[in-house]
Amino acid sequence: MAKGGHKKLNEFDFENPKLYINRELSWISFNSRVLSEAEDASNPLFERLKFLSISASNLDEFFMVRVASLKDMINAEYSKLDIAGMTAKQQLDAVLRDLHRFVDHQYNIYNDMLIPLLGKEELYICDPKNLSDNDKDYLSRYFDEFVYPVLTPMAVDSSRPFPLIRNKTLNIGSLLKKKEGKDDVDFATVQVPDVLPRVIELPQEFEDETIRRVVLLEQLIMAYVDKLYLNYDVITSAPYRVERNADLSIDEDEAEDLLKEIEKQIKRRQWGQAIRLEVDKSIDKKLLKFISRELQVDDSEIFSVNGPLDLTFLMKVYKLEGFDELKEHSYKAPQAVPEFDKGEDIFEVISKGDILMHHPYETFENVVKFVENAAVDPNVLAIKQTLYRVSGNSPIIAALAKAADNGKQVTVLVELKARFDEENNIVWAKMLEKAGCHVIYGLVGLKTHCKITLIVRREEDGIKRYVHLATGNYNDSTAKQYTDVGLFTCAPAYGEDATAVFNMLSGYSEPLSWNKLSLAPLWLKDRIIDLIKREEGHALSGEPARIIAKMNSICHKEVIAELYRASCAGVKIDLIVRGICCLKAGIPEISENITVRSIVGNFLEHSRIFYFENGGSPEYYASSADWMPRNLERRVEIMFPVENDKLKAKLWHILDTELKDTEKAHVMNENGVYVKQSAVLPEGSKKINSQKIFGDEASKAVGELNTQNSRVFVPEMNPDNRF
Template identity: 50%
Template sequence: MAQHQLNGSGTAPVARSSNPLDPALFINRELSWLNFDERVLEEARDPSNPLLERLRFLAICASNLDEFFEVRVAGLQAQLYDNLEPQDAPPDGMGPLSQLTEISRRAHDFVGRQYEIYRTEIHPQLAAHGIHVCGPDELSETQNAFLDKYFDWQVYPVLTPLAIDPAHPFPHLHNKSLNLILRIETIGQDPPRQLYAVLQVPSVLNRLVPLPDEGDGQRRFVLLEDVIGPRLDALFGGFKVAARAAFRVTRNSDLTIQETEVKSSLLSTIQETLRQRKWGAAVRLEISDRADEGFLAQLQTAPALDLDDRDVYKVSGPVDLTALVALYKLEGFRELKEPAFEPQIVASLANRANVFAAIREQDILVHHPYESFGSVVQFIEQASEDPQVLAIKQTLYRTSDDNPIITALARAAENGKQVTALVELQARLDEENNIVKARALQKAGVHVVYGMVGLKTHCKAALVVRRDHDGIRRYVHLGTGNYNPTTARFYTDLSLFTCRSDFGEDASALFNLLTGYSQGHGWHKLIVAPMHLADRITALIDRERSNAERGLPARIIAKMNSLVDPGAIEALYAASQAGVRIDLIVRGICCLRPGMPKLSENIRVISIVDKFLEHSRIAYFQNNDAPQVFLSSADWMPRNFRRRVEIMFPIEDPRLRNRIVDGILGVALMDNVKARVLQPDGTYRRIASAESGEPVVRSQVEFQNMARELSSTDPIRPVTPLGTTQAGVFR
């Protein structure tokens, strides 16, 4: 495929040293991820957050940690025990054993503090506000009588006790399923004979069982395992349950398919791999701290588990805190949540019957979730019904149940349009859902393509080909986030609608690349991974370095989820050494060490953790006062640069470019409520607005206010324009 030519300066990339940088100049990826979850836990601990928001952050912490063990820890264990080579050798030089040891130390401390916050702060404060999670010993006779009936009619028929003895080997435990391990004793024998059994807590039933309303305005719940536990004797005639403990096992859930592993088709290979994943190696055991050594010995030494001491996490509260997010969804209790915000309709699309006429007039930028994702749904829905639309092509990475975009694509095919959907079957932990959606689309007549073997299709693109009054025109949507209306309500992302001909040509070439064997396209605007993206980003950084060395204006601002790629980090270090001012807004993993003398002292890294998940990827390059702004689906990571199909694209409209620079990046950099600054040692320090003496700026609240402004015809008034000299922001 044709190589991109760098617009503007023809500066060649700086020659990189053939010797790798000192490992001490990089922060370990896995430990940086744990630091991100620490920032989420900090929000759960923050008393200035509404109580149910704190509970939600606590559940997010637990969910994050689940995926970390399923994928990252599982990968390290496979390297250690199975001698698998890592996909990307860590530039910090830590081996798998040293990483696992440090992860275990930090994760055990983290989990202890996580449960302490729940036990000593959130649980009692919930009760004080009328939301009670009751233990078995807190129940009245009336409540126990209700639960007796509930158990008999709803729970007992579903339960299946599994004995553990020579005739009954240790049962297979599903990934992250909640279970009870039981010690059972014979009745009438002295001494009693002791046996063990495992009982899965039914996942088909709600984990939080509501108790009858007592008319006092209080909401009361009992955990399902606490309904089952005291009533277990009914399952074991002639025995009594002497002790019990709740536990769950986390398994390796990573799914990586090599080209050589694909037999008849990618779909059938993934389906088979999904079946095998249920038997993935155990990587973590969470168990109630009431469990004694006998229980631990039964579980740790079971051949099906085989876990080291460092893999065992005793918890002083409900096993699996993610279940408590159900309390956040309770009706009422508005005072315990952030003020509700309704996404706004951008003025350029408001009251427009024809979205294509609006896009013909101008490029349109939408800032989600502050501005409604409904504009993206409207784009596809109108295309599905418009008789002038000839074809629709779209990538789908993560979707949702009852997704109107899926429905619209199916309807478009039924209406006789050419419809192509690139469904990525390897979207981590969404594989089964995507297979279901792909089959539904195929049934409706959509041409479904499953991506490219060895590469995940992670780019977000939709192309509508329409017969306009003056000829065929291509309408394009490009975004930083998924075509998922559910997550679009709490992920921050950016969407661009355009019908510029060069964008349309590139979009057509992108889909030809994904669905066929197209090569040789001379790309106009899209920068595509794995072919060109890494080199282009390095070249853009190097151009700023070259400008700084020549005394020209040079500046870099980049926003992303993760910064891991050693080549990009090395280029940023070189630019910093040349005097380029660099601000990075990195929500999660950051392997770069800022503030290192004579290396990265011109680099500042912040992370914003707030109600909405920061997800947009933006890059700004000053380019000798001819600024360029790019949006992208990709983080700056080896996997995005080399093992995924990604796109980065420029913002051509000066009006939209200025909005992104001043009204999004500029505001984010001034956040002094939810932003933390990365220190050279890898820790984060929260910015204190009281210390700085500056006005309090919470960027996500500012964006809500700005969205309300933009939904009218009034011009936007950013908090401050980019370039304002403020201590600690633009320095």
């Protein structure tokens, strides 16, 4: 039994801010773990480029949402302290301080590690001014033919005010002086066009065809910027990039039409308050002063970098052809699911028993087929589904539209408030409505984040309900890159609860009792706290007590306080938290029974799986919800039990294997700092990569099935790079 005892429970203030880590600083720590993969020499070179790009993409969103939120709180004179006892101003100061260090680290990795290694592989990111005359001639022709016609330089003077610089666009600012006339210095800016490729590959040199060279679009424009201002001398030019507050502010109670209100707010996102200004460190001081004054950014919000702005361009480099040997090839996901790979009707397979899938190791295609088959099955009467984020060319959307066209009752909840997918979801919502689907736009004041599909089918013995519940979105693209679990079942208790969920979402009907599902914001938080308290009771009674919880983030103070209490009671608690973790592990007498680990690997760890030992009768749950205030109090979420012994064993294997990971796991120490396990592993120790193990196991299962069926399954992979 773990250390602890009931005598400690009344000695501590478990809500003391000193016991908690600030949410924003914890997120920066997470992104540092992503960045560490770019630093890790054991990763293939192009995978390191990918992780550096991902860290930059993550940072963009953090500025546009979280840093923007802090600034909004300061402007509104918001006085409430955060979970760690910090004011909004204290948080912003600490965040910007850490982010400046983080960005410096990004560019140290780029300049000191990755660029030299690319050179060894004979791939060079070139500055046009250092190229040969032949190359310059090629670039000059390329500029004149493809780039110049697209550019729109904008002058700033008494009759032309400083233009609106759109969010996340790359621009080039210049100080100009008329070739003839007065000595006044003018300013002009031009946007680097998004419609052109940012990475331009030069023709291979005739004398050495093995060398590959690329030029960045902004460097090309800089080299020929004088062609944009023929009557001026260009004194100096430099690229700059601005990020703006992109957090939508919607008063749902006052909005007459939520869809139209969100459409209006999306357009405003491009012109929100400037949050960060990125510039090249060599920028002329006068030019920087002019830009920063016009954008109204403070010195602390100016990030001067030693290299190309917006490192997400490295994903374009990653996709260059001819460098496959520098990428990761050990994964063979997604694989077929053995239960579905026998040629049987999908509804017949589910009727034989519950099926748990582990994505992306097992293919998401069965979820797509579940909806596609229902769309054309004459026995299917109704399809109901929640959609939070879907892919750009979603086969599920097409299947739902086909089902409506075939006369089935189709009800779809499309969450319009899914951040940065609002515009995409509006398009899908309108398309589904035109197809004849009944579309619900979520609930006022809440986001609908649960992942649930209900299919009502007429069979010989009456009406039967088939249900799919999941931890991840109905997105066939990200399902190849995010780890999630999904459950197929036709058990009546789940079907009744699924029906109740949709009745609640579409109207005002809520049953008096529920069979299996726990819902937020109704009572999911209380259910989680009760489960933690139950383990505490078992520990105090000397019975087996343990909690294993895998999720994306944990920052709910009430839940964390209960975990601290359970730890003091002697409950062994293992947390597998990919991202934000406001809990401090290893505090003497308080959280010394708690471990926290984060796995950052080739796939994004997205599943939410919970294990409660329950005195020797373990219970397993999966959920769409992290243990965060927004999930438990401001969203519609679902937690569902997994009760089949075979499926419980599958969940245990996932949790147990990740707790043994020594290659991609980072473990929090008593100081709240994460240490990568591979860096402290004794020499000669066996390295365990949980993601590789799951991929190999899925491949092996399919291989054994193929041997039995004498046929071959060919997997496909299409990674999504958003972390």
